[in-house]
Amino acid sequence: MVRGLVSALRRLEQVSRPGDAQFAAALRARWAGLPEHVKTPGQVLGRHAVGCEGTHGVFPKCNLACTPCYHSRDANRVRVDGAHTRENVEAQMRLLRRLRGPRAHAQLIGGEVTLLDPDDHAAALEIMRRHGREPMSFTHGDVDYDYLRRLALGPDGHRRLRRLSFAAHFDMFMFGRRGIERPPDEASLNPYRAAFTAKLRRLRRECGVRTFAAHNMTVTPANLDQVAEVIRATRGMGYGMFSFQPAAFIGDERRWHEAYRDVDGDAVWGEIERGVGTRLDYRIIEHGDVRCNRVAYGFYVGERYIPVLDGDDARDLAVRDAFYRHLGEVNFSGTPTPLLLAQLSRVVAQHPTVLAVAAGWLGRTVRRAGVGRLLRHPRLRPTSYVMHRFMDAEDVAEAWRLMERGERSEDPRIKETQERLSACHYAMAHPQDGTLVPACVQHSVLDPGENAALRRLLPIVEVRARRN
Numbered sequence: 170m171v172r173g174l175v176s177a178l179r180r181l182e183q184v185s186r187p188g189d190a191q192f193a194a195a196l197r198a199r200w201a202g203l204p205e206h207v208k209t210p211g212q213v214l215g216r217h218a219v220g221c222e223g224t225h226g227v228f229p230k231c232n233l234a235c236t237p238c239y240h241s242r243d244a245n246r247v248r249v250d251g252a253h254t255r256e257n258v259e260a261q262m263r264l265l266r267r268l269r270g271p272r273a274h275a276q277l278i279g280g281e282v283t284l285l286d287p288d289d290h291a292a293a294l295e296i297m298r299r300h301g302r303e304p305m306s307f308t309h310g311d312v313d314y315d316y317l318r319r320l321a322l323g324p325d326g327h328r329r330l331r332r333l334s335f336a337a338h339f340d341m342f343m344f345g346r347r348g349i350e351r352p353p354d355e356a357s358l359n360p361y362r363a364a365f366t367a368k369l370r371r372l373r374r375e376c377g378v379r380t381f382a383a384h385n386m387t388v389t390p391a392n393l394d395q396v397a398e399v400i401r402a403t404r405g406m407g408y409g410m411f412s413f414q415p416a417a418f419i420g421d422e423r424r425w426h427e428a429y430r431d432v433d434g435d436a437v438w439g440e441i442e443r444g445v446g447t448r449l450d451y452r453i454i455e456h457g458d459v460r461c462n463r464v465a466y467g468f469y470v471g472e473r474y475i476p477v478l479d480g481d482d483a484r485d486l487a488v489r490d491a492f493y494r495h496l497g498e499v500n501f502s503g504t505p506t507p508l509l510l511a512q513l514s515r516v517v518a519q520h521p522t523v524l525a526v527a528a529g530w531l532g533r534t535v536r537r538a539g540v541g542r543l544l545r546h547p548r549l550r551p552t553s554y555v556m557h558r559f560m561d562a563e564d565v566a567e568a569w570r571l572m573e574r575g576e577r578s579e580d581p582r583i584k585e586t587q588e589r590l591s592a593c594h595y596a597m598a599h600p601q602d603g604t605l606v607p608a609c610v611q612h613s614v615l616d617p618g619e620n621a622a623l624r625r626l627l628p629i630v631e632v633r634a635r636r637n
């Protein structure tokens with residue numbers, strides 16, 4: 170009995186350690202591999218995360234049409250095949266775990282994820298979790314509640330997934346959505362945006378599954394001036410993240426219809442700020458190169474958005490630094506609450522100053538939000554804003570060709586592309602040769618060949634009715 174108690178205490182000591190050794194080593198390796206220009210005080214890579222990951226070639230087909238579409242022209246000629254999906258998700262996740270460490274956020278992405286049978290979709294998510302990945306499924310959101318229910322519950326009717334995360338893409342350049350085949354503008358999609366999160370709420374209620382929804386939207390010159398209104402109209406719908414992607418010349422060139430480069434990052438970010446109603450400082454916490462990613466974290470109190478940190482306040486920047494220093498290795502999203510509290514208690518025991526730093530931040534944040542407003546709106550809504558700016562295929566192809574030969578370009582555009590690729594936040598795995606590539610390289614350079622091969626491997630067989 171004593172031996173049992175000792176081993177239980179030892180186990181408790183292990184699991185309540187803030188951060189594990191493998192993840193700490195993965196962070197150190199990530200930091201060491203970053204180019205100098207992104208080793209800024211705000212850089213989160215190598216301090217708290219290794220970056221995002223995504224699948225490729227596991228279900229290329231989609232049943233909507235987008236302009237632009239980041240998938241190569243053969244993608245829609247590849248059959249959806251659950252066995253292929255499971256096998257390739259497994260291989261890709263295994264490599265990501267080996268090369269990037271025991272945990273990361275990973276996107277189950279390709280064509281339209283809900284074309285997968287719910288059992289195959291659930292199996293893919295479980296594989297990702299088994300490899301320490303926190304999965305998020307990418308969808309156009311045109312999905313029935315029954316599909317979500319069958320995804321959450323196994324064939325025996327029991328809950329098989331504790332948490333489901335979706336990134337739902339809505340914008341007026343997507344054609345074929347049921348009920349609104351060709352949206353005339355962004356506002357006309359708002360009922361569909363709301364309907365998607367309503368289905369997730371129902372799933373929580375009826376199946377006991379925790380859910381998270383991110384909203385994705387492509388931005389071109391044609392909808393740039395609608396971004397602010399989309400933000401105002403959707404902020405209460407239940408999305409915890411809004412990600413905007415300025416369109417790039419990447420993927421299927423038959424679907425390039427505008428002068429996409431007329432929309433630069435500052436213009437999009439400016440419209441996001443206009444919609445949110447406050448300045449969003451994307452230098453406080455950086456994800457890779459800020460020319461690729463801008464991110465702002467905060468929460469809504471009623472209709473007012475409060476950034477979690479104020480970049481003009483040195484005390485808030487000290488909070489960020491203390492977080493990276495003492496809590497960087499703690500896993501906040503995947504750890505059960507009692508265990509997380511045990512880990513935090515140990516951090517406080519080792520570094521009691523953390524408490525004073527946290528209390529100061531809390532006081533300032535409450536003042537910024539306003540005590541009266543907090544009392545009137547006690548339900549805070551954490552929300553982050555993201556801009557992810559893919560690069561043009563032509564530039565990526567040239568930059569990558571040179572990088573593979575170990576050469577640096579002096580052409581300013583290609584030089585910038587190389588700098589951004591070398592700090593990439595978003596990796597995809599190639600188990601056949603043990604390499605990771607930036608998603609830009611996947612879509613610009615590798616997708617066409619990959620999808621052409623998949624088209625032969627998984628052909629879509631046309632079934633025609635026989636005439637008598």
Ligand code: SF4
Pocket residue numbers: 457461462557558559560589590592593594595607608609610
């Ligand atoms: S290099 Fe491309 S895929 Fe990587 S973070 Fe930058 S824009 Fe994204």
